[in-house]
Amino acid sequence: MKLLVTGGAGYVGSVNAAHLVEAGHEVVVLDDLSTGHADAVPEGARFVEGELSEAAGPLLAEGFDGVLHFAARSLVGESVEKPELYWDNNVVRTFRLLEAMREHGTPRLVFSSTAAVYGEPEQVPIPEDAPTRPTNPYGASKLAIDTMITSYATAYGLAAVSLRYFNVAGAHGRFGERHAVETHLIPIVLQVAAGTRESVAIYGDDWDTPDGTCLRDYIHVDDLADAHLLALQKAEPGRHGIYNLGSGRGFSVLEVVEACRTVTGHPIPARVAPRRAGDPAVLIASSGRATTELGWNPTRTALETMVGDAWRFAQDRLPV
Ligand code: UDP
Numbered sequence: 001m002k003l004l005v006t007g008g009a010g011y012v013g014s015v016n017a018a019h020l021v022e023a024g025h026e027v028v029v030l031d032d033l034s035t036g037h038a039d040a041v042p043e044g045a046r047f048v049e050g051e052l053s054e055a056a057g058p059l060l061a062e063g064f065d066g067v068l069h070f071a072a073r074s075l076v077g078e079s080v081e082k083p084e085l086y087w088d089n090n091v092v093r094t095f096r097l098l099e100a101m102r103e104h105g106t107p108r109l110v111f112s113s114t115a116a117v118y119g120e121p122e123q124v125p126i127p128e129d130a131p132t133r134p135t136n137p138y139g140a141s142k143l144a145i146d147t148m149i150t151s152y153a154t155a156y157g158l159a160a161v162s163l164r165y166f167n168v169a170g171a172h173g174r175f176g177e178r179h180a181v182e183t184h185l186i187p188i189v190l191q192v193a194a195g196t197r198e199s200v201a202i203y204g205d206d207w208d209t210p211d212g213t214c215l216r217d218y219i220h221v222d223d224l225a226d227a228h229l230l231a232l233q234k235a236e237p238g239r240h241g242i243y244n245l246g247s248g249r250g251f252s253v254l255e256v257v258e259a260c261r262t263v264t265g266h267p268i269p270a271r272v273a274p275r276r277a278g279d280p281a282v283l284i285a286s287s288g289r290a291t292t293e294l295g296w297n298p299t300r301t302a303l304e305t306m307v308g309d310a311w312r313f314a315q316d317r318l319p320v
């Protein structure tokens with residue numbers, strides 16, 4: 001298939017673009033490099049640097065079989081402080097993308113949604129029909145897009161899939177996570193192991209969980225990419241499929257730190273800090289629908305596998 005990958009120079013987008021190229025697809029990456037890196041575009045993909053709502057139309061006029069849409073702002077804290085960035089970059093620009101797809105008859109869309117659409121869960125594991133009550137503008141912007149996509153599938157026959165990621169981790173060879181502002185647990189802990197940060201702050205050890213720290217469902221970015229390939233194959237005209245992607249089990253913050261100690265051999269000093277605003281105690285996916293309907297089975301579910309791949313990626317990037 002000829003596929004447009006928006007945000008293909010970012011973490012999840014670049015790993016997916018690499019998998020798509022490896023699977024033999026013709027890939028065009030569109031990215032404005034606001035947070036991505038030009039050298040993260042895989043060999044074999046064509047790279048177009050440009051702003052989504054301006055560049056998507058002229059590109060799609062060439063004729064594409066589908067779009068994988070990763071381009072987005074994705075920092076929860078920033079979304080609270082500067083919501084306009086999220087309504088504009090995420091919602092308005094995705095609306096323009098959908099309009100360009102409609103104009104040029106692009107038949108398929110796979111959208112990068114998030115567990116943040118659910119907010120504080122009533123039940124875990126979280127199924128796709130759980131109430132959607134996002135607690136920040138980031139989650140709200142992704143939910144608005146999911147709603148928009150459903151309406152385009154119904155009205156215009158778009159074959160659409162939204163994949164709601166839980167905590168993405170790991171790396172795919174030289175494609176991995178490198179944010180200018182790092183807020184995610186595993187990369188932060190690995191910065192301590194690498195010596196570029198002194199210690200890790202554990203955001204609360206008095207949660208109602210077995211060891212008092214928060215539980216999250218970590219999913220390897222390669223397993224995520226497998227789901228995108230399946231979604232492309234299984235997308236049906238006029239239907240918007242929505243799937244949670246997680247490994248179905250939770251690891252605590254302390255378990256993550258311990259796995260990083262094992263993998264890196266570094267003591268990794270940790271200190272307890274106050275809870276972070278907006279953190280739910282437990283987030284675990286029910287991914288049964290993705291297994292049943294897409295035939296998806298995550299296989300890199302051991303924490304050591306995810307941390308090990310992220311660690312190799314981080315080490316390759318350290319100055320020698
Ligand atoms: N966390 C932490 N210290 C950090 C970063 C994160 O204790 O420096 C915790 C955070 O409170 C949450 C878990 O690690 O319970 C995962 O956080 P992350 O930001 O990686 O992902 P989120 O679950 O917020 O999407």
